[in-house]
Amino acid sequence: MEPWKMILPCLLLILIFLATDLVRPTHAIWLNIPSSGTKCVSEEIQTNVVVMADYVVISENYTHTPTISVKVTSPYGNNLHHKENQTSGQFAFTTAESGNHLACFWIDGHNQGGGDASLNLEWRTGISAKDWESVAKKEKIEGVELELRKLEGLVEAIHGNLLYLKRREADMRIVSEKTNGRVAWFSIMSLGVCILASALQLWYLKRFFHKKKLI
Numbered sequence: 001m002e003p004w005k006m007i008l009p010c011l012l013l014i015l016i017f018l019a020t021d022l023v024r025p026t027h028a029i030w031l032n033i034p035s036s037g038t039k040c041v042s043e044e045i046q047t048n049v050v051v052m053a054d055y056v057v058i059s060e061n062y063t064h065t066p067t068i069s070v071k072v073t074s075p076y077g078n079n080l081h082h083k084e085n086q087t088s089g090q091f092a093f094t095t096a097e098s099g100n101h102l103a104c105f106w107i108d109g110h111n112q113g114g115g116d117a118s119l120n121l122e123w124r125t126g127i128s129a130k131d132w133e134s135v136a137k138k139e140k141i142e143g144v145e146l147e148l149r150k151l152e153g154l155v156e157a158i159h160g161n162l163l164y165l166k167r168r169e170a171d172m173r174i175v176s177e178k179t180n181g182r183v184a185w186f187s188i189m190s191l192g193v194c195i196l197a198s199a200l201q202l203w204y205l206k207r208f209f210h211k212k213k214l215i
Contacts, residue, residue, distance in 0.1 A: 075099025
């Protein structure tokens with residue numbers, strides 16, 4: 001047997017392990033919501049990415065679980081999700097804008113003053129938000145084939161992120177070049193103003209000395 005045929009199964013198992021590790025659900029985030037304030041989390045996400053989140057309120061300072069308000073906004077301030085009087089819930093959307101997406105939580109007014117509350121938030125994006133169980137049932141795949149599908153999705157996600165970073169780098173380069181051009185023109189204009197001011201000062205002094213017949 002050729003050496004590469006012996007190594008191939010090992011490489012395949014390593015890739016499957018990495019795919020399984022990378023596509024696992026995002027760990028939950030614990031947020032402490034003050035009784036009279038707002039707690040926000042944000043993540044920079046590119047366009048056409050699926051975002052899903054589940055949240056639940058937990059509090060030991062209340063005789064009953066307090067309700068909260070939830071608001072999710074896009075980088076340009078568009079409202080993606082807004083709910084009030086919630087103790088638990090979820091939201092999902094597909095991004096239409098690239099940039100920081102903001103999710104804010106605060107305790108409803110009739111519950112304020114009773115102490116802080118803790119919020120458990122599970123935020124998933126991209127391939128982590130995909131329901132692989134449904135995919136497996138629908139396409140009747142399992143085991144290694146399912147893990148390969150996960151790996152394929154992971155590769156596509158990485159490729160998309162690389163393209164996004166490439167576009168961002170190009171945009172930043174354009175902005176940098178425009179800024180450098182403006183700074184250069186400003187420097188030239190400043191130098192021209194200084195030269196003009198010096199010439200006017202010399203002309204004025206020469207005229208002054210001529211009038212006083214000093215030269």
